[in-house]
Amino acid sequence: MRELARWCLLRIGGAVFVLWAVATLTFFAVRLIPGDPAEALLGGPGSQTSPEALAAVRVQYGLDQSLPVQYLAQLGRLLTGDLGRSYALKVDVAPLILSQLWGTLILAICALAVAWLIAVGLVVWATRGGRVAWAIGSGIEIVAAALPSFWLATALIVLFSSWLGWLPPISTPGPIGLILPMLALAIPLAGFLGQVMREPMSAALDAPFVVSARARGEGDIGIRMRHVLRHAALPAISLSGWAFGSLISGAVVVETIFARPGLGRTLLNAVTVRDVPVVLGVVLVVALAYILMTITTDALSRIVDPRVRNA
Structure with missing residues (x-):
């Protein structure tokens, strides 16, 4: 029984670490893609979006904050089970x-x-x-x-x-x-x-x-x-x-x-x-x-x- 409990604890600990590593690598990999995420949300480089609209989108989605702050906010939401809301589709x-x-x-x-x-x-x-x-x-x-x-x-x-x-x-x-x-x-x-x-x-x-x-x-x-x-x-x-x-x-x-x-x-x-x-x-x-x-x-x-x- 003790060995089974130890095996389960090791698997649970490994699962938590893997999920954290995957979330971290994915977040920074997507955010480090060249280009402005706010511009992508409004239709891409050819959308001719006004600077005011870009600024409003950045504030709405927290993109005006530094990357570490955005990462910690995203991680905090994930810890509560909140996967967030889609930028493009506007759905949960x-x-x-x-x-x-x-x-x-x-x-x-x-x-x-x-x-x-x-x-x-x-x-x-x-x-x-x-x-x-x-x-x-x-x-x-x-x-x-x-x-x-x-x-x-x-x-x-x-x-x-x-x-x-x-x-x-x-x-x-x-x-x-x-x-x-x-x-x-x-x-x-x-x-x-x-x-x-x-x-x-x-x-x-x-x-x-x-x-x-x-x-x-x-x-x-x-x-x-x-x-x-x-x-x-x-x-x-x-x-x-x-x-x-x-x-x-x-x-x-x-x-x-x-x-x-x-x-x-x-x-x-x-x-x-x-x-x-x-x-x-x-x-x-x-x-x-x-x-x-x-x-x-x-x-x-x-x-x-x-x-x-x-x-």
């Missing part, structure tokens, strides 16, 4: 993010599940088929992991929309519109997961418990799926926490290409107009999702591998 940031969060989470979760299915199927096939299957599987994993999401998304649109006409080129409501964005994110991740599972699965096939299972008359598929896969999945489970964060980050490009509503497009639009509250809110939500997923994968590792729990 929290409801705006919540309205876009579900679509991005569905996309990331489905992409992670599909990536696992592809990786497990490829690794099981490669380890059963001999040297030829091993070489082909290894090549597929390397190529898949190297594919950029934006290029893959474009290729999927050309293949399945322009040539075959099977799927819509933009994301439509319902499961059909989710397929291409999901594959654009899942295929590269499947390459990474397959690479980290291949060697542990191959090593586990020579372990004594496999010999015992074969002696009990268990079939090859049962041995691989019930016993060997548990050992091979440990590195991939640890990788899934990082992978989930990368999927949400990759959604910025994929959602833009497929015109899919979500946090990615919201973040891109907010950065374009230097909408600091929206940028901070989206990045903090993404960081929180990454932290929760990392804690979940750590807990799964402790459940799957008793050695981690007893360490």
Whole structure:
């Protein structure tokens, strides 16, 4: 019980530090972009806004104060759970993010599940088929992991929309519109997961418990799926926490290409107009999702591998 409490306290402390670091880096990164934020709020450099209007906007949003004062004020609002109000959209940031969060989470979760299915199927096939299957599987994993999401998304649109006409080129409501964005994110991740599972699965096939299972008359598929896969999945489970964060980050490009509503497009639009509250809110939500997923994968590792729990 004491070790569990210590583990929880360490995770909570690490989460608080990560959220503070993310908020700090994001705030200064957005504010250090060249240009006048007040001018961006009023339509950009070509808007020909009067000096009086610029001064009024600076006072309204506290932009007339020094950068450290603005940072401390923003941090104080975040500590109270107030994400602020969008500069450009003139709406509260929290409801705006919540309205876009579900679509991005569905996309990331489905992409992670599909990536696992592809990786497990490829690794099981490669380890059963001999040297030829091993070489082909290894090549597929390397190529898949190297594919950029934006290029893959474009290729999927050309293949399945322009040539075959099977799927819509933009994301439509319902499961059909989710397929291409999901594959654009899942295929590269499947390459990474397959690479980290291949060697542990191959090593586990020579372990004594496999010999015992074969002696009990268990079939090859049962041995691989019930016993060997548990050992091979440990590195991939640890990788899934990082992978989930990368999927949400990759959604910025994929959602833009497929015109899919979500946090990615919201973040891109907010950065374009230097909408600091929206940028901070989206990045903090993404960081929180990454932290929760990392804690979940750590807990799964402790459940799957008793050695981690007893360490």
